Amino acid sequence: MMSLIKYEILQAVAEVQSFTKAAEQLGLTQSAISHAISSLEKEFGFPLIHRSRAGVKLTTDGQTMLLAMRKVLQAEELLQQQAAHITGVTKGTVRIGLISSISTKWMPSIIRVMEQRYPGIKIELREGDYYEIEQWLVSGEVDCGFLNRASFKQFQYIPLIKDPLMCIVSSNSSLYGQKLIDLKETENEHFIMPSYKGTNDVITMFEKHTIKPNIRFELFDESGIISMVEHHLGVSILPKLVLTGLPSNVRAIPFKQETFRIIGLSTTYNISPATEKFMEILMEWLEGNKDIDYLSKGTY
Structure with missing residues (x-):
């Protein structure tokens, strides 16, 4: 579950191109966003984010990994929706x-x-x-x-x-x-x-x-x-x-x-x-x- 949260954080950062805005969107602190990205980069062994004065953007490797992460997040969303469907509650x-x-x-x-x-x-x-x-x-x-x-x-x-x-x-x-x-x-x-x-x-x-x-x-x-x-x-x-x-x-x-x-x-x-x-x-x-x-x- 912790990895899923990190994947959601990277996805948010990629969309808004800002740690601050991603933190506001997800209801987290900026340090939590930064820590999650650093943790992912350490886990994978290569940079995911390029930082500059203009903001933050995904590296080429980061874009590749985000595509794979989105598939994981979609699978999790589908899993939760199927469970809700079985219990008779439609949500998602x-x-x-x-x-x-x-x-x-x-x-x-x-x-x-x-x-x-x-x-x-x-x-x-x-x-x-x-x-x-x-x-x-x-x-x-x-x-x-x-x-x-x-x-x-x-x-x-x-x-x-x-x-x-x-x-x-x-x-x-x-x-x-x-x-x-x-x-x-x-x-x-x-x-x-x-x-x-x-x-x-x-x-x-x-x-x-x-x-x-x-x-x-x-x-x-x-x-x-x-x-x-x-x-x-x-x-x-x-x-x-x-x-x-x-x-x-x-x-x-x-x-x-x-x-x-x-x-x-x-x-x-x-x-x-x-x-x-x-x-x-x-x-x-x-x-x-x-x-x-x-x-x-x-x-x-």
Whole structure:
């Protein structure tokens, strides 16, 4: 058990890059944090932490060891959850990697149901892009994550919804009055490209239909993209899920071609009871939401 506490300390130090902040987070003294790290370094025989004026960071060896420690901590968490499950008490922690549209549109309602039905389960949310969520899954920092494709073989991927990709145009655009837009027509407009690491749904769609957009800007933030369109600086393509409260001079118009992204949930194959309960609530919520093109129909 003492080793597990040390592993938790190293994990906290790696996340906040500070002994002081890690001590505050874990409710320990700074000297206890320092002693635990020194004890681990002595036990393993090599440095785990690099100290500098900018703060503390894991050494390369420290990063390797933390990956192994996270697996031990996850196994301990799973063990405790299974014991609680046997005694009829559902508790534990589920850590979820989210894209922004999911955290805004889905999670408040889902968390409310989770808290009502399983008050013993703690939910931790971490927001990023597809690439970051994949990395968190690989490193064990999250138990499940929302992605737009299957990633690595060690994870199962459950497609959940089809989210239409819409053309976002301002009243100054020649496309503004159309009911449907042909993808080819976007080549004649200045284009604002959604930019993020990982598989880019818009770029993938353009490549599929051999479209060569006239890219003027590349932005990560959807609200920034919409603002650019609002000020007549170009057109863009965004998922329907992120489009609420558009400015009065901006329209979201569907394409003649079938254009959509798939959003699914990626998990390890050996999921914890807490993660399993989250998945049950998620799919129950999706099935009951008539505005969503749900794919899995309550099975996984």
